[in-house]
Amino acid sequence: xxxxxxxxxxxxxxxxxxxxxxxxxxxxxxxxxxxxxxxxxxxxxxxxxxxxxxxxxxxxxxxxxxxxxxxxxxxxxxxxxxxxxxxxxxxxxxxxxxxxxxxxxxxxxxxxxxxxxxxxxxxxxxxxxxxxxxxxxxxxxxxxxxxxxxxxxxxxxxxxxxxxxxxxxxxxxxxxxxxxxxxxxxxxxxxxxxxxxxxxxxxxxxxxxxxxxxxxxxxxxxxxxxxxxxxxxxxxxxxxxxxxxxxxxxxxxxxxxxxxxxxxxxxxxxxxxxxxxxxxxxxxxxxxxxxxxxxxxxxxxxxxxxxxxxxxxxxxxxxxxxxxxxxxxxxxxxxxxxxxxxxxxxxxxxxxxxxxxxxxxxxxxxxxxxxxxxxxxxxxxxxxxxxxxxxxxxxxxxxxxxxxxxxxxxxxxxxxxxxxxxxxxxxxxxxxxxxxxxxxxxx
Amino acid sequence: xxxxxxxxxxxxxxxxxxxxxxxxxxxxxxxxxxxxxxxxxxxxxxxxxxxxxxxxxxxxxxxxxxxxxxxxxxxxxxxxxxxxxxxxxxxxxxxxxxxxxxxxxxxxxxxxxxxxxxxxxxxxxxxxxxxxxxxxxxxxxxxxxxxxxxxxxxxxxxxxxxxxxxxxxxxxxxxxxxxxxxxxxxxxxxxxxxxxxxxxxxxxxxxxxxxxxxxxxxxxxxxxxxxxxxxxxxxxxxxxxxxxxxxxxxxxxxxxxxxxxxxxxxxxxxxxxxxxxxxxxxxxxxxxxxxxxxx
Numbered sequence: 001x002x003x004x005x006x007x008x009x010x011x012x013x014x015x016x017x018x019x020x021x022x023x024x025x026x027x028x029x030x031x032x033x034x035x036x037x038x039x040x041x042x043x044x045x046x047x048x049x050x051x052x053x054x055x056x057x058x059x060x061x062x063x064x065x066x067x068x069x070x071x072x073x074x075x076x077x078x079x080x081x082x083x084x085x086x087x088x089x090x091x092x093x094x095x096x097x098x099x100x101x102x103x104x105x106x107x108x109x110x111x112x113x114x115x116x117x118x119x120x121x122x123x124x125x126x127x128x129x130x131x132x133x134x135x136x137x138x139x140x141x142x143x144x145x146x147x148x149x150x151x152x153x154x155x156x157x158x159x160x161x162x163x164x165x166x167x168x169x170x171x172x173x174x175x176x177x178x179x180x181x182x183x184x185x186x187x188x189x190x191x192x193x194x195x196x197x198x199x200x201x202x203x204x205x206x207x208x209x210x211x212x213x214x215x216x217x218x219x220x221x222x223x224x225x226x227x228x229x230x231x232x233x234x235x236x237x238x239x240x241x242x243x244x245x246x247x248x249x250x251x252x253x254x255x256x257x258x259x260x261x262x263x264x265x266x267x268x269x270x271x272x273x274x275x276x277x278x279x280x281x282x283x284x285x286x287x288x289x290x291x292x293x294x295x296x297x298x299x300x301x302x303x304x305x306x307x308x309x310x311x312x313x314x315x316x317x318x319x320x321x322x323x324x325x326x327x328x329x330x331x332x333x334x335x336x337x338x339x340x341x342x343x344x345x346x347x348x349x350x351x352x353x354x355x356x357x358x359x360x361x362x363x364x365x366x367x368x369x370x371x372x373x374x375x376x377x378x379x380x381x382x383x384x385x386x387x388x389x390x391x392x393x394x395x396x397x398x399x400x401x402x403x404x405x406x407x408x409x410x411x412x413x414x415x416x417x418x419x420x421x422x423x424x425x426x427x428x429x430x431x432x433x434x435x436x437x438x439x440x441x442x443x
Numbered sequence: 444x445x446x447x448x449x450x451x452x453x454x455x456x457x458x459x460x461x462x463x464x465x466x467x468x469x470x471x472x473x474x475x476x477x478x479x480x481x482x483x484x485x486x487x488x489x490x491x492x493x494x495x496x497x498x499x500x501x502x503x504x505x506x507x508x509x510x511x512x513x514x515x516x517x518x519x520x521x522x523x524x525x526x527x528x529x530x531x532x533x534x535x536x537x538x539x540x541x542x543x544x545x546x547x548x549x550x551x552x553x554x555x556x557x558x559x560x561x562x563x564x565x566x567x568x569x570x571x572x573x574x575x576x577x578x579x580x581x582x583x584x585x586x587x588x589x590x591x592x593x594x595x596x597x598x599x600x601x602x603x604x605x606x607x608x609x610x611x612x613x614x615x616x617x618x619x620x621x622x623x624x625x626x627x628x629x630x631x632x633x634x635x636x637x638x639x640x641x642x643x644x645x646x647x648x649x650x651x652x653x654x655x656x657x658x659x660x661x662x663x664x665x666x667x668x669x670x671x672x673x674x675x676x677x678x679x680x681x682x683x684x685x686x687x688x689x690x691x692x693x694x695x696x697x698x699x700x701x702x703x704x705x706x707x708x709x710x711x712x713x714x715x716x717x718x719x720x721x722x723x724x725x726x727x728x729x730x731x732x733x734x735x736x737x738x
Contacts, residue, residue, distance in 0.1 A: 008463075016736065096735070100467055100574035103732045109467040119572045126494055128501040137494055140487040141573055169501070 004112075006193060006224050007075035007098075011107035014093050015064040059248055067093040070107070071250045073243055075226065080219045082239035082256060083228040084263050089245040091228050092197075095119060098226065099195050113192030113224075116143055120197070122182030127171035131162065131181050134170050138185045152188045159210075160184035187214045194218055195226045212238070232260055264302075271376075271397035273302040286322055286383045286390040289315040289360070293379065293398040306402040306420055307369050314363045314381055321355035322385050329365060330380040331372070333418055334397075340372065340418050372400045373420040474721075475728045477576055484579040491583035496590070510594045514550060518543045525668050534670050536699050537606050540599075544695045545667035547599045548629065551592040552687055553658055555633025558584035560640040560654055563734045570735055577731040581641075585634055592626065603698055618697035625697075629690045632716045638723030642730040661685075666692055671704065679705075686712035 059066045068090045075081050085091050096102050098109060099117030124141040125134050135156055139149040149156075157163050160181045162173075170178060196215065215238060219225050229235050235242065235256065242259035244252030252259045274292030295301040296308040304310040312329060325348050331341040345363060348356065380394035402420075500506035518539060525531045526538035533541040559581045563570065566580060600609065609615050644650045665687045671679060682688035683705055689712045692704040 097467065100465075101571060102735050104467065104469050106469060109465075110463040111465040111467075112463055115465060117573070123572045124569045126498055128498040129494065133493075133497065137490045140484075140490040141569065141575060143575060144486075146486040146489070 004077040005074050006077045006112045007226075008110040009074070009098075009107070010072050010110075012068060012071040012094070012097060012104050012109060013066065013106035014068040014097060014102070015061070015105045016067055017064055066248050068097070068104075069248045071245070071248075072107075073250060073253055075224060077224060078219075078222045079241060080225040080227060080239045082235040082242040082259075083226060083245065084232070084235060084242055084259065085245035090248040091245055093248075094245065095195065095197055095228055111193060114143070115193045115195065116189045116191035117195035118142075118186050118189075118197060121186050122178060125170055125178070125182065128169055130169055131160075131166040131173070132157075134181070135185055138182065139188075142186065142189055143191075144189060148190070156184045156188050159187055159214075183211055187211065191223070193224045193226070195228075197228050232264075236260055271302065273396060273398045274300045275393065275396055277391075277393060280391075283319070284390070285320050286316065286318050286325065286385075288381055288383060288391045288393050289317055291315075291379060291381050291393060291396050293396065302397070303399050303401055306372070306374060306400050309367060309369045310398075311364050311366045312379060314365075315360065316363075316383060316391075317360050318356060318358045321357055322390075323355040324385045325356055326384050327363065328382050328384075332378040332380060333372075334376045334378055338418065340377070341367075370420045370422045373417050374400050374402045375418075470732065474725055475732075476578055476724070480576040481578045481582070484576045487575060488579050488583040488586065491580065492586045492590070495584070495587040507594075510591055511598050514543065514546050514595050514598065518546055521546075521668055531669050532673060534672065534701055536695075536701055540603055540606055540608070540699060541695070541701075542668055543599055543602060544699060545665075545691050547592070547595045548625075548691045548694045549662055549665060549667045549687070550595065551588060551626070552629050552633045552690075553662070554588040554591060555585055555630055556637045556640075556658070557654075558588055559634055559637025561644065561651065562637075562641040563645045563730065564641075564651065567735070577727075581634060581638060581727070585630055588633070589626070589630065596622075599698075608699060621697055622694065625690050625693055628713070628716060629687075631720050632686055632712075635716060635720035635723040638727040639719060642723070642726035645730055645734050661687065670701065672702065683708040683711055686715040688712075 059069070071090075071094065083091055083094060095117070096119075097104050099115070099119060101119070122134075122138060124138055126137060129137065132153075135153065136146070136149055140146070144152075157166050160166075160177075160183075162177050162180055165173065165177065170181065173181070194215075212234060215225060215227070219238070225238070227235065227238055239256050241254065242252070242256045243250055244259050244263050252262045274290070276290045277288055280287055290313070292300045292313045293302070293304065294311045294313060295304050296310065298311075301310075312331075314327065314329065316327065318325070326344050327348060328342070328344040330339050330343075332338065333340050343365060376397060376399050378394060379396040379398070380392065381396075382392040383390040400420075496507075500509065503509065505512065521542040522538050525542070526533070562577075562580050562584070570577070603609055640650055640654055664681055665685055666682060671682045671688065671692060674682065682692070685708075689704050689708040692701070693709075695701045696703045
């Protein structure tokens, strides 16, 4: 029975109604009904929701957003299947459907054997309960029986490495201890099918490795694993087969190496992190030859790691000596169309009025680690002099991701911030109460 | 192959006679519960009940004593307000026992209702991340309220004995026997109405604000602090329509020998409870499937 199919997904689809379902107030619902009854536009429709997916008009159907459309695949016993795709491709919707958190609009999922899904670790942890009590509670929520937990208790406490605090309420735990305990419970689930989200993106490197090893064990013991991750290294290490989602549809299914190649090239075909620009027809004074985004290792990359520095390289050519030249660079956060960084070459300050001699130049601007939060960014580079624009390019893209898990510990949502700067936060205990208030008053 | 031993065979596939354990389809129907899965969640129910109890008295000085202090303190306030100041008649029964008997029954209903009424809102974080038979949550909160009731009921018996009631063992045995269906009725009423409200609040948050206020009004229209006989004759219809009037009055009558309620109020009450329970379960089964999309 080694080739037995344990998961069969057929024609799976999930629609979300946009704007109209979530008013939460009777008054708003009546307002919407009344507007629609009169043939007026719904005053409560949320255009913000739609604008997030503005480039995906094909996913809109009669006011519904097709989060997932006509997805079919099968998984065999003992497979480790990776699910990859860009943000918004439908990965989390597929995950929610597979773990039965929500129901599909169309199609079906059939599974054989006990299924456990880990969309986050520590679900249902109660801060007032001790570590030990929470092991039982969390285990029960994840579908473990009391006897299984009892049997595994020693192993779970051992794995968590926090034995001396196991009878302390978890509200006194550090976030690291919390995650360790939570993952320890999850790691001792014994399902036949395990569905894992990017919960591995937490904890320090050593603990992450321990968790990956544990998943490898699960796989080695012949059980089936579905693994959703942005971490392509982890995917290629763990999974023999991958499916690729794009725009809510299944666009790739096959051996991991092939699918990942397809994924990387699909990302780079539309949104390339590097471009070379042809010579303009006719004479020119200045032109941009090439712009590229490079990672910490100096190689061109469409994806940079939040915790690592990256650079933008600009190659340009001056055909003549240009007086008052300005080379500018902008980094734009696409989701809100906001320019996050705007720079220009300080050596070219135009009050100096000296000309840069003709020739080829390369500038390399280095950005510190943790500057930009996760998301998709666009690079715009322009050359001008005294208001005369020579050349502007803005078709370079890169994505900042967070594999190490700096911004998403404990499965929290991405923080709604553009910067991810990790600044020191010194705190001192004050011996006396608010001395500065009097000083402020006397001043 | 051990994956077949979990059972729960739901469907035979078109590929032959191999069975699937889990089939997820866009399901219809209004009373669609996976009872087998709920039964398998009994360990979870136990843990949820335990959580409810343990977390209540952690970091409190008096701990579990609060289960006792709250009804006694409220009763004393009632004795002062309605007995000593307003001088509401209690038909010869000691006011303290009269109010306590009403409160113990009413509190049981109010907690059964209250705990089930915000299931989707208060468990949104868990429901959004893990699937388990959702019915385990209302069941566990019902068990928690039942345990609270048991504590307060024993408290009531102690006070009743102290006041010289419960002398006749035969009477007490009869009362105890009849209290069982009475408690069951109250639990089902609280559950039914709580499920209705919990499902509707996922769409209309307004209900969340309304329910505390409505519960208070409801208590005053229930004979908790006054005997039904105090109401003018044409107002007594309220205690026939109000499905909580019958259990409160009957409980008091069983243990303290006050007059029994109009039998009509039981007939109407059972009818209302059946309708609300059916409605509540239907709404709940409908809501549990898509609640995570809207909350």
